[in-house]
Amino acid sequence: MDISRSNKFNKLLKLVTLGLLIIVSCSKEDRPTPISTIPDRSLPNIKPKGNEKYLQKNSDYVYDQEKIRTYELIIKSEDLAEINADPAAEKYVEGALIFEGDTISPVGVRYKGSLGAFAGCLSNPDWGHPAGQKTCEKLSMQVKINWNGRKERFFDLNKLQFHSQNYDKSQLRERLAYWIFAEMGVRSPRSVHARLLINNTYSGLYGLTEEIDNRFAEYFYKEGKGNIYKEVWPVKANGELQSDKAFIDALKTNEEEQDINLIKEFGQAIAASNASTGKDVVRKYMNVNEIMSYIVVDRAIRHDDGPFHWYCDDEMVNSCASKNFYWFEDKKNRKMHFIPWDMDGTFEQMITGANLYTGIADKWGETSNNCEPFTYWSGQKQRSAACDKLTAAWVSFGQEYNSIGSDFRNNFVVNNKIIFQFEKWAKQIEPFIIEADNFHNKGITNAANKKATTVFVWEKAVNALRSQINAM
Template sequence: MKISILTKLFFLSITGFIIIVSCSKEKLEDDTPTPIVKEVVPKITPKGTEKYLSKNSDYVYNQEGVKTYQLIFRDDDLYKINADPTKEEYVEAALVFEGDTISPVGVRYKGSIGAYVGCVSGRDWTNPSGYKTCVKLSMQVKINWQDRKERFYDLNKLQFHSQNYDKSQLRERLGYWLFAQMGVPAPRSVHARVVVNGQLWGLFGLTEEIDNRFAEYFYKNGKGDIYKEVWPLKPTGEVQTDKAFIDALKTNEEKPDVSFFKEFGSAFAASNTTNAKDLVRKYMDVNQIISYAVVDRLIRHDDGPFHWYCNDLASCYNHNYYWFEDKKNRKMHLIPWDLDGAFEHILRNTNNITPIADKWGEISNNCSLINLGNPAFSQRSAACDKLTAAWAGFKTEYADLKKHLQQNILTDEKTIKQMDIWAKQIEPFIKEADAFHNSGITNEFNKKATSEATWNSAVNTLKNQVKFARTQQ
């Protein structure tokens, strides 16, 4: 490996080592000494034979085990991002993985409001602010930092999700797996053990970034762009503006061409009940989009594209989804996102903010605002949107696909067995974080990591919710 001047400075700046001591009785992976960066994050030029350059992303998202990722920051940089995580500012760090060091990379905290609830010092959860108070916060690691050309197992970014909200640590992974089982391209998700500056942070969900690498992996016969959280139609039923489409682009931002997405939106803006289903057939894969709706509704992904939050009828919006615009084959694909609340509203509504008021395709209050108990979070029925209403018109297809999901996938032999496999994988790391972070803390509310007892209870709750979903009409 070629050693740059900065790399030499890196090694000169090592003033000591921190030994990561496993608190689990089991031997855990990669408990190796970690150098402390005091002065500069090294610039390491790969020699070209590193494993991360020769294998593709299937290695990262292999479902067979839990891998350890180490991040090394300058103390000042770690202090900087911890002082105000909600700024989501990148700082430099080194990524150490299975004997290879990728340095520098960019690292920032990430997430919507829910990712910071209870984890920053500010008191207004609707406008998170302040310093970091949780052990874990979701992070993005940018491999293509400072125009780096080499990818990490063919990836440009890594996303580590804290899963602080989900005590089972399984909902997100399970949700994406179910979409994939039904033939819907969805981010791959595994678990990862994360160590920062020699200190165990714990177990994270490592979930695939939806970007050009995702598009090339899942849509090998297509060519187009990724958009985040832009609906083709405004709440008024008109097609979105060019600016809205351009602002939502996640690929090809330098030379945006939104003409096909706009054509798609314009077609449905002008549609009626007579031709709407034909337009779906023209612009989408019917089996794929109806499968999407079936999974979304059966897992109660109530904070996704079918939840329209409204201040008034003109300002309704939805979120937590992406689009792939396949210009080559002239098809649009909806991609699921942010599933850490999957199944939570199955048995009962666990809060009065995210639940959707209607069953699939139904309309409440004549498309006026709906209030489920929290006036700050009114909503409108999803089927008031022309595009969603067009999908809801495929009643036979929806019923058949729902039956398939309930009878052939959400079974003890398939889904519960898969959950047991994952639970066995992550149990040693739940125990490790419990012992490492909760030593001497007896009050469950004050524990810094999910305790083993809380985790076991949450896994059993999720299993019961999955079993109940089989019976949903």
């Protein structure tokens, strides 16, 4: 063990004498070995010296596509029991993060997710109202580095998001989708796979996917000046300007300032536009090639649970809304950028009816039922995306859409670039699928009682995804 690591080890041993016990890891090929027990009191407040690796390198280290790295979380037993009893509450508890010999303590830890993330993994059987105790081995988790006033960042990040990928048994859709967006010039969250241990116990393989926050903005938009908004459309379904409250509630950065002027101005321009002026509004406030690239990829991978699926609660147009997207407003250049999100169901709609709930009825640019809500497949009502004023303006860029779509097919589909990347990552994660199967399912013969995705189930899901990609 080198001197610097030995010093960290000795420092933590001293903490044990104070009654504060914590796991320390000595990394070997990115596989830490826990060597102590879970604390029964508050975790220590460890002040970094300044020479730790996580303070010296940026987020490219975390999202290195060639590595599967290991992370450890230490959570007091009573706190872990509390969040396990009600994951949908998404309550933070105190924890410690251990990574490649460094310990960051304390940090905030909570379960995270939406309806899909919790479905089938909580004791309440009604997936539409997630509640009850944790029943799956894995649930998506968020680790907040800037916890309780902590100023240090972890490889220039404030948060880590570990996605359980319980819905996607191939555990490859999310990462592959974001990679395609990025390759097409659309700024999108970076995603890799990672091993996660919780309180000395191997939890499994997760998708480590970038949080869309101020650190994301500063990485991709170097000046980083502007707001990020989650799932708010600039205009309502009836074409009127969205309310100030809706914009403010959707703010994910600079919440105290509540400066919504640019997105509101964008919304006002869309609301005032018509079929002949919508293109001018888009040109003024957006990068046309970027948004056309977004749309080409979104439709190619059939992200049908995304911004072009307008779900409706009833027969009223204004009950319709879309989801799973972010906006970044570049205040300096006065441009709006669309950011993709939630990719675990991508590609599956290549096969009609693969998911009755998320399927979109219309092809790009088409409308149905005179732009009124209608029932499709599952009984869930939807409204055609092209009935929305902003989407209709995007549809009007037909020449640009077709040109970029042709480039996409030639550069990614015809030459099997996507399949090549898919096969590479399937091979990369296969040992860890086997590892989780061996660790969690040993001695369990009933398939329904298996705690982790089995190799058989994973291989079947990989073959299905391969077929869907080939159908692009």
